[in-house]
Amino acid sequence: MLTQVKRLWELPESAATDESVFLERRRLCKAIAAGPALLAGGGAGAAWAAAKAGEDPTADLYPVKRNEKYTIEPRKLTEEGHAITYNNFYEFGSHKRIAKAAQKLKIRPWMVKIDGMVEKEMTVDFDDLIRQMPLEERLYRFRCVEAWSMAVPWSGFPMKALVDFAKPLSGAKYVVMKTAEQKDTMPGLKQFWYPWPYLEGLTIEEATNELAFIATGMYGKPIPRQNGAPLRLAVPWKYGFKNIKSLVSFTFTDTQPVSYWEKIAKREYGFWANVNPKVDHPRWSQASERVLGGGQKRVPTLLYNGYAEQVAGLYTGMEKKLGDRLFR
Numbered sequence: 001m002l003t004q005v006k007r008l009w010e011l012p013e014s015a016a017t018d019e020s021v022f023l024e025r026r027r028l029c030k031a032i033a034a035g036p037a038l039l040a041g042g043g044a045g046a047a048w049a050a051a052k053a054g055e056d057p058t059a060d061l062y063p064v065k066r067n068e069k070y071t072i073e074p075r076k077l078t079e080e081g082h083a084i085t086y087n088n089f090y091e092f093g094s095h096k097r098i099a100k101a102a103q104k105l106k107i108r109p110w111m112v113k114i115d116g117m118v119e120k121e122m123t124v125d126f127d128d129l130i131r132q133m134p135l136e137e138r139l140y141r142f143r144c145v146e147a148w149s150m151a152v153p154w155s156g157f158p159m160k161a162l163v164d165f166a167k168p169l170s171g172a173k174y175v176v177m178k179t180a181e182q183k184d185t186m187p188g189l190k191q192f193w194y195p196w197p198y199l200e201g202l203t204i205e206e207a208t209n210e211l212a213f214i215a216t217g218m219y220g221k222p223i224p225r226q227n228g229a230p231l232r233l234a235v236p237w238k239y240g241f242k243n244i245k246s247l248v249s250f251t252f253t254d255t256q257p258v259s260y261w262e263k264i265a266k267r268e269y270g271f272w273a274n275v276n277p278k279v280d281h282p283r284w285s286q287a288s289e290r291v292l293g294g295g296q297k298r299v300p301t302l303l304y305n306g307y308a309e310q311v312a313g314l315y316t317g318m319e320k321k322l323g324d325r326l327f328r
């Protein structure tokens with residue numbers, strides 16, 4: 001059993017397979033109807049993703065105004081076609097090409113539970129919630145623990161707005177988030193050895209840091225299913241796996257949760273998971289990354305993925321106790 005789990009979480013397609021190889025393979029595959037879009041490379045898959053967006057009851061909200069404060073230098077914006085066809089979403093399969101399978105995800109009605117240490121527990125309809133939140137667009141870098149990266153325009157709202165809305169009690173120290181479990185649409189859930197549901201957590205200080213963002217849109221439209229519709233976390237100074245998708249609950253607690261990947265392989269994927277080029281993953285270097293759409297070329301990884309100015313202060317005084325655990 002353990003060996004089987006180990007093989008499965010060794011992220012088979014990870015650093016080894018270039019997403020342009022996928023696009024190329026798909027382009028050559030006659031069975032795929034979207035031919036012309038695929039030839040454009042970046043446009044791959046965009047046709048059906050956009051069609052779905054048209055049916056979305058929040059479509060009228062987009063595009064939202066960009067907050068110019070967040071810039072992605074030295075990176076460039078990733079072409080939409082790459083960002084929406086090269087994904088990690090284990091509920092739909094433990095490889096990168098889940099975009100098509102993820103179209104089965106049922107995203108309405110979508111209820112969001114706010115519970116635990118809050119003034120009043122509640123369940124809100126996402127379509128009501130989003131209309132009470134201050135929407136904006138932000139360009140963010142994104143760095144997966146597997147050493148590939150992208151830079152995308154998220155639309156959504158600061159997580160602080162959600163925390164304020166939730167009114168946590170003063171004793172709450174963490175917020176725990178969970179992904180939907182849809183047995184009928186998510187074939188990955190049959191892989192019972194994974195600790196479903198996908199779960200992540202942040203300290204309240206992290207969740208209310210200006211950078212912590214709840215993304216509801218991408219590229220000026222509602223977020224596609226494969227990227228975590230209808231709402232997902234965007235914490236750009238942390239590795240990609242902290243950016244939990246398709247959220248159904250926010251639970252406030254005084255106890256540090258054990259996150260999904262931490263349950264699977266604690267030594268490799270910790271609670272903090274802050275990006276640091278100097279702290280290697282036990283099985284590979286984190287010093288550099290491969291940029292989606294950029295072939296095999298690698299660029300240096302930045303401390304806190306380039307966001308030290310905003311977030312380094314969250315961790316002062318913790319290095320002594322946590323050491324490298326802050327960075328994996």
Ligand SMILES: Nc1nc2c(c(=O)[nH]1)N[C@H]1C(S)=C(S)[C@@H](COP(=O)(O)O)O[C@H]1N2
Nearest residue numbers: 087088089090144179198227240241243245
């Ligand atoms: N529910 C859920 N959230 C998830 C994952 C997942 O498998 N399931 N994968 C994570 C990982 S490892 C990464 S790199 C990002 C990928 O986000 P993207 O597909 O939008 O690029 O989602 C994160 N959130």
Ligand SMILES: [Mo]
Nearest residue numbers: 144145240241
């Ligand atoms: Mo990842």
